[in-house]
Amino acid sequence: xxxxxxxEAYFEPNSYGFRLGRSCQDAAIKAIFLAIRAKPKxxxxxxxxxxxxxxxxxxxxxxxxxxxxxxxxxxxxLKADIMTKLGNNPQYMEIINMGTCxxxxxxxxxxxxxxxxxxTLREWALKTHPKKPIPILVRYVNxxxxxxxxREVKEQA
Numbered sequence: 776x777x778x779x780x781x782x783e784a785y786f787e788p789n790s791y792g793f794r795l796g797r798s799c800q801d802a803a804i805k806a807i808f809l810a811i812r813a814k815p816k817x818x819x820x821x822x823x824x825x826x827x828x829x830x831x832x833x834x835x836x837x838x839x840x841x842x843x844x845x846x847x848x849x850x851x852x853l854k855a856d857i858m859t860k861l862g863n864n865p866q867y868m869e870i871i872n873m874g875t876c877x878x879x880x881x882x883x884x885x886x887x888x889x890x891x892x893x894x895t896l897r898e899w900a901l902k903t904h905p906k907k908p909i910p911i912l913v914r915y916v917n918x919x920x921x922x923x924x925x926r927e928v929k930e931q932a
Contacts (some may be wrong), residue, residue, distance in 0.1 A: 787893040792916030793882035799915055806913040816922040817929040826917035827881045835888045885916050
């Protein structure tokens, strides 16, 4: 809860996944609809495959910028093994390590890891296409869309 409260203060405006008071419908209805209602846009739809179990733990921990004790606890959770049941017999258990997959707060960790995409896209667009409108990025955890009126800019993004 402490980590979530801290992160909510700086998450980007078009980040919607598993955040307090935000939903998938908000991303689709609010952000995407507002982006396309005045002028049609090309859409790049992306799903980051295996996002949760391929997050770079060190990079994520560096982005936390929180109390050392909380960082240490998150690091321990990231390395924790997960016990799963094999078959229908509860006495047959398997211990696996799935990176961040299976942790109850993996959506928050994914939001932290992917935080900055919107800002990076904006900076790229201003540098490479200064006379064109800035592409719009709307993210829902590991899924996102990039919207732009130019097919070329959308493909480059």
